[in-house]
Amino acid sequence: MLDVKAGDEQSFELLLQRYRTPLVNFLYRMVRAREEAEDLAQEVFLRVYRARKDYVPSAKFTTWLFRIATNLALNSVRDNRHQRMEVSLDAPVTVDSEDGDEKPLDVAEKHPNIEQYMVEEVRKKMIRHAIDKLPEKQRAAVLLHKYQELDYGDIAKILECSESALKSLLFRAYETLRVELAPLVARQGK
Amino acid sequence: MNCTRMENKILAYVDGRLKESERLEMEKHVAACGACQLRVNEFRAVAALLEEVPQIEPSAAFDVRVRARVAAEPVKQGWWAWFTPSPRVAFAASLLLLATVWIGSRPPDPRTLTAADEAQINQDLPVLENFDVLSDFGALTDLPQPVQPEDTGNSNPDQNQNQQQNDSQNPTM
Numbered sequence: 299m300l301d302v303k304a305g306d307e308q309s310f311e312l313l314l315q316r317y318r319t320p321l322v323n324f325l326y327r328m329v330r331a332r333e334e335a336e337d338l339a340q341e342v343f344l345r346v347y348r349a350r351k352d353y354v355p356s357a358k359f360t361t362w363l364f365r366i367a368t369n370l371a372l373n374s375v376r377d378n379r380h381q382r383m384e385v386s387l388d389a390p391v392t393v394d395s396e397d398g399d400e401k402p403l404d405v406a407e408k409h410p411n412i413e414q415y416m417v418e419e420v421r422k423k424m425i426r427h428a429i430d431k432l433p434e435k436q437r438a439a440v441l442l443h444k445y446q447e448l449d450y451g452d453i454a455k456i457l458e459c460s461e462s463a464l465k466s467l468l469f470r471a472y473e474t475l476r477v478e479l480a481p482l483v484a485r486q487g488k
Numbered sequence: 489m490n491c492t493r494m495e496n497k498i499l500a501y502v503d504g505r506l507k508e509s510e511r512l513e514m515e516k517h518v519a520a521c522g523a524c525q526l527r528v529n530e531f532r533a534v535a536a537l538l539e540e541v542p543q544i545e546p547s548a549a550f551d552v553r554v555r556a557r558v559a560a561e562p563v564k565q566g567w568w569a570w571f572t573p574s575p576r577v578a579f580a581a582s583l584l585l586l587a588t589v590w591i592g593s594r595p596p597d598p599r600t601l602t603a604a605d606e607a608q609i610n611q612d613l614p615v616l617e618n619f620d621v622l623s624d625f626g627a628l629t630d631l632p633q634p635v636q637p638e639d640t641g642n643s644n645p646d647q648n649q650n651q652q653q654n655d656s657q658n659p660t661m
Binding site for chain 2: 310314318319322323326327332336339340343344347348421422425426429440443444445450462465466468469472475476479482483486
């Protein structure tokens, strides 16, 4: 990032290549809409580029990057909450495809073992829905902890809370997930 | 360690992020507490389930869109850029400066009125304002020509003056 600050355009390209996938995945898991996640990720990179001259390496670049992403995601989730609730009432039954896009459930789809495929898809869907049902801040904490593997200290800075509050937040989130995913957890434990 | 104190450390224990001393303390408690042991196992199961969520790849157009948006950003300049004029403004300012120097270095116009001229004009202004009337005033043209003093040796100016006054008072005489 210091090279980007010095005006090295190629370093910005390196940042883009390094962080595009983690950012898009984090934002997709936060907002649950691929197109919106990509728009938000673009906005994150744009803000990084705009702020490059004023960048002060007081914290890790990753922490700063995900702080921008988390704020954008939380605002987006709050802005669209009402809209999402309306859509979900009439939404058709869908299944998550491998690339993350939801598509209508097609039982006639060609697959080596359709029954096993459907069981796996339902399982993934349950996990995703359990994550989606978490309050925004708990969801962000779980995603940053589980998928970005950030330190508690870094996540606490991103979510602007104390480390102790973060641990409590994560504990509550895992408790909720444990209850929501009870059938799968029981099977996993066997 | 009691179960309440364990709550904030259980996830770090499952992740393997506890310090060695804390980990040993936790293991001792878990071995003795069935409820905490169950919770640790269930948290491990939840963590494993979260691993199953597939990753997505950004679309092919993602990088292109980011680059396009970055390229469309206006170039940010420092505060000192405010003092740097644009070429057009610099050219116009130079022309203005040259014109000022040129006009200032020219010799004064001979037709330009001096202060003495202006004082004289101000003094004559009442007459000039009535110039139209005075230039067409018939009575003035009818005045007899002043008598030129003859060079006869009578050189008393007071006498001549008295004579002119008498003439003007009795024009028909």
